Amino acid sequence: MQTPGRGGTPSTGEQLLFLTDDQLRQGIELMFFAYRGFTADPDRILETMAYGRAHHRALHFINRRPGLTVNDLLDILGVTKQSLNRVLRQLVEDGLVDSRIGKQDRRQRNLYLTEEGQALELELSETQRARMRKAYSAAGPEAVQGFRKVLEQIIEPKMRTQIRQLLEGKDT
Numbered sequence: 001m002q003t004p005g006r007g008g009t010p011s012t013g014e015q016l017l018f019l020t021d022d023q024l025r026q027g028i029e030l031m032f033f034a035y036r037g038f039t040a041d042p043d044r045i046l047e048t049m050a051y052g053r054a055h056h057r058a059l060h061f062i063n064r065r066p067g068l069t070v071n072d073l074l075d076i077l078g079v080t081k082q083s084l085n086r087v088l089r090q091l092v093e094d095g096l097v098d099s100r101i102g103k104q105d106r107r108q109r110n111l112y113l114t115e116e117g118q119a120l121e122l123e124l125s126e127t128q129r130a131r132m133r134k135a136y137s138a139a140g141p142e143a144v145q146g147f148r149k150v151l152e153q154i155i156e157p158k159m160r161t162q163i164r165q166l167l168e169g170k171d172t
Contacts, residue, residue: 041127045120049094054079054087059113059121062097064166067110069102076166096120 019027042056054077061076062068068076074084088111091097096117102108113121136144155163 038128038131041131042124045124045127049120051090054083055091056124058084058087058091059096059117060125061166062111063113063118063121063125066112070099070109070111073111075162091117 039053043053046052046056057077058073061073065072070084070088074081077084088097088099092099095114098112098114098117099109100112102110139147152160152163
């Protein structure tokens, strides 16, 4: 039941709890279009190299956590081993990723970006940072915090802790 704010009308926070189906559909559509815009610049760069978004995601997370194991990357990306192996094999063969035998466990493979991999990751992520910086600046700090909260709530609950740790740069 909706509780009225001052003057008998619902407060802004309470109004947000009662979104119409049309407002929710608009939000879903905005997410689709925002994602398309967010990935457009990197997609154009990747297309010239016969790479896709899976390559970009792998490069991004290996860059964020040098030495990341293949199993950790599998967990982060939520893809099949076969799919990730295809992407990693191509990145290794093309000299963008270095796969090293684990120091503690020789069965593990630790992943690092080469200088060329770092340069490509920087080029890809800079386009996205510029887009995010511009959007955040236009929206303002309260909107940025609200947007982050919304995104966190969209993420599967069991993944939130792992993702928070990743964003803070901690090991999962």
